[in-house]
Amino acid sequence: GAGVSQSPRYKVAKRGQDVALRCDPISGHVSLFWYQQALGQGPEFLTYFQNEAQLDKSGLPSDRFFAERPEGSVSTLKIQRTQQEDSAVYLCASSRGTRNVAGELFFGEGSRLTVL
Amino acid sequence: GESVGLHLPTLSVQEGDNSIINCAYSNSASDYFIWYKQESGKGPQFIIDIRSNMDKRQGQRVTVLLNKTVKHLSLQIAATQPGDSAVYFCAETNAGNMLTFGGGTRLMVKP
Numbered sequence: 001g002a003g004v005s006q007s008p009r010y011k012v013a014k015r016g017q018d019v020a021l022r023c024d025p026i027s028g029h030v031s032l033f034w035y036q037q038a039l040g041q042g043p044e045f046l047t048y049f050q051n052e053a054q055l056d057k058s059g060l061p062s063d064r065f066f067a068e069r070p071e072g073s074v075s076t077l078k079i080q081r082t083q084q085e086d087s088a089v090y091l092c093a094s095s096r097g098t099r100n101v102a103g104e105l106f107f108g109e110g111s112r113l114t115v116l
Numbered sequence: 117g118e119s120v121g122l123h124l125p126t127l128s129v130q131e132g133d134n135s136i137i138n139c140a141y142s143n144s145a146s147d148y149f150i151w152y153k154q155e156s157g158k159g160p161q162f163i164i165d166i167r168s169n170m171d172k173r174q175g176q177r178v179t180v181l182l183n184k185t186v187k188h189l190s191l192q193i194a195a196t197q198p199g200d201s202a203v204y205f206c207a208e209t210n211a212g213n214m215l216t217f218g219g220g221t222r223l224m225v226k227p
Contacts, residue, residue: 004159031213033213033214040124040220041219041220042205042207042217042218042219042220043160043205043215043217044217045214045215045216048213048214056213056214091159091160093159099212099213100148100212100213101212101213102148102150102207102209102212102213102214102215103148103150103162103165105162105215107159107160107161108159109157109158109159110158110159
């Protein structure tokens with residue numbers, strides 16, 4: 001497709017389960033971001049990739065969160081031993097550029113995670 | 117579909133009226149600001165941006181005003197239409213890549 005694609009769109013997990021969320025960025029986009037959006041709030045930065053290199057992971061809330069982009073295209077956000085506070089929409093965004101890309105981001109529709 | 121704004125402040129306007137959505141940002145070092153529109157079940161969509169060396173920028177039916185003195189940003193939508201109904205977020209950055217989003221405002225347009 002022409003846009004950023006995320007899957008699954010909806011995921012329900014029992015507390016303690018591991019989940020994996022996938023992001024297919026726009027073809028050729030070098031920069032890839034993950035954001036977490038809790039209900040009723042704005043998105044919060046999690047991590048940033050430039051090609052396969054994870055340049056910033058300062059927003060990951062705990063060591064249960066792990067992101068990868070091994071071939072510089074598709075990215076996976078993994079959450080281990082999910083907790084109820086992990087319930088949120090996880091947004092992926094990509095950009096063609098590598099510097100000052102904030103104004104050039106294309107967001108996916110997000111993966112909504114509900115932890116019971 | 118999902119809702120991103122169950123507990124957000126809400127602005128309700130009549131179709132055809134002008135809308136003004138306000139945002140207070142936190143980082144005085146921020147040099148670039150963006151307004152996003154987010155519809156239910158979708159990701160944020162870029163509307164308009166402004167750099168810190170400007171105090172006003174106009175687009176099609178939208179205007180962004182920046183007051184650095186009081187760290188305030190506003191989005192004005194002219195002749196508001198039902199399709200403008202959504203949640204609106206301001207976002208700021210001072211490094212060019214990572215965005216910090218505000219809390220959002222839900223705009224409801226009455227026909």
